[in-house]
Amino acid sequence: MSGMAGLQRLPKAELHLHLEGSVTPELMGQLAPEASQEEIGRRFGFRDFAGFLECYKWVAEHLRGPEEYAMATRRLLASLAQQNVRYAEITLSAGVIIWRKQELAPIYDAVQREAAGSPVTVRWNLDAIRHFGAEHAMQVAELAAERVSDGVVSFGIGGDEVRGPAEWFAEVYKFASARGLRLTAHAGEIAGPESVWSALRLGAERIGHGIRAVDDPVLVRHLRDHNIPLEICISSNVATGAVESLRAHPVRRLYDAGVPIVLNTDDPGLFDTTLVREYDLAASEFGFSEEDLTRIVENGFRYAFARSAVPSAPL
Numbered sequence: 001m002s003g004m005a006g007l008q009r010l011p012k013a014e015l016h017l018h019l020e021g022s023v024t025p026e027l028m029g030q031l032a033p034e035a036s037q038e039e040i041g042r043r044f045g046f047r048d049f050a051g052f053l054e055c056y057k058w059v060a061e062h063l064r065g066p067e068e069y070a071m072a073t074r075r076l077l078a079s080l081a082q083q084n085v086r087y088a089e090i091t092l093s094a095g096v097i098i099w100r101k102q103e104l105a106p107i108y109d110a111v112q113r114e115a116a117g118s119p120v121t122v123r124w125n126l127d128a129i130r131h132f133g134a135e136h137a138m139q140v141a142e143l144a145a146e147r148v149s150d151g152v153v154s155f156g157i158g159g160d161e162v163r164g165p166a167e168w169f170a171e172v173y174k175f176a177s178a179r180g181l182r183l184t185a186h187a188g189e190i191a192g193p194e195s196v197w198s199a200l201r202l203g204a205e206r207i208g209h210g211i212r213a214v215d216d217p218v219l220v221r222h223l224r225d226h227n228i229p230l231e232i233c234i235s236s237n238v239a240t241g242a243v244e245s246l247r248a249h250p251v252r253r254l255y256d257a258g259v260p261i262v263l264n265t266d267d268p269g270l271f272d273t274t275l276v277r278e279y280d281l282a283a284s285e286f287g288f289s290e291e292d293l294t295r296i297v298e299n300g301f302r303y304a305f306a307r308s309a310v311p312s313a314p315l
């Protein structure tokens with residue numbers, strides 16, 4: 001591999017990627033023809049977590065039905081294919097769909113149809129909103145369980161870590177696991193290492209973000225020794241203010257401590273990034289060598305939840 005052109009060519013996997021967050025300002029122009037360019041630019045110009053959530057909500061509100069979800073999926077898969085991403089675990093915010101009183105089945109069928117026609121192998125992660133509580137999360141887990149042989153590979157929780165503590169979801173995670181779903185959870189993005197410990201107690205096999213683990217040496221060793229990967233999303237953490245600055249991002253410290261990491265975009269449309277750009281940042285800002293990056297690319301396949309479905313990476 002030589003430089004970024006090599007990275008572009010290398011077959012890659014992406015494991016932390018929200019469909020709703022893949023919507024670009026350009027696609028929003030089509031989904032919300034009533035919105036001016038200025039309004040779209042202003043909404044996508046957030047600088048903190050609250051502004052990000054506001055924008056995410058606005059985008060999700062314009063995914064009015066199966067057709068809009070299919071359109072977003074088509075765009076996302078075209079971008080992934082263009083970057084030679086061969087395998088993607090895409091999060092569908094089933095929690096948002098339920099909250100908006102939409103029916104999941106026709107939406108899921110529409111996005112699955114798009115996935116079936118794409119060169120990218122896709123598996124879905126259905127995720128619930130932590131601060132909506134356990135009953136809500138159980139609804140999402142039940143929907144995920146119904147689709148476990150139809151493309152859904154995992155269950156997760158996202159949203160407000162502080163207002164929706166992991167302890168609420170012990171039963172939900174037990175149920176999901178018993179039904180054959182793999183387990184992930186957003187944790188340690190805004191809240192501290194204790195939030196990551198709580199997610200691990202739920203049985204989470206991967207941690208979404210988990211960057212605050214860096215503040216707890218015991219946790220860092222635990223992640224390393226138990227081979228639990230962090231789904232790292234550098235641009236996301238900068239854009240939402242989860243880290244003070246790009247330079248302050250702990251990705252290098254976590255990697256050097258032996259914590260397994262994978263690189264991801266989280267919400268490529270909202271954060272104006274691509275997977276190739278995230279690798280580029282790791283190289284240019286954090287001094288990751290080509291050898292390091294190749295190992296991280298391999299991690300994308302190694303820590304995939306649907307191993308049998310993962311095309312072998314010709315490395």
Ligand SMILES: [Zn+2]
Nearest residue numbers: 018186208266
């Ligand atoms: Zn996320």
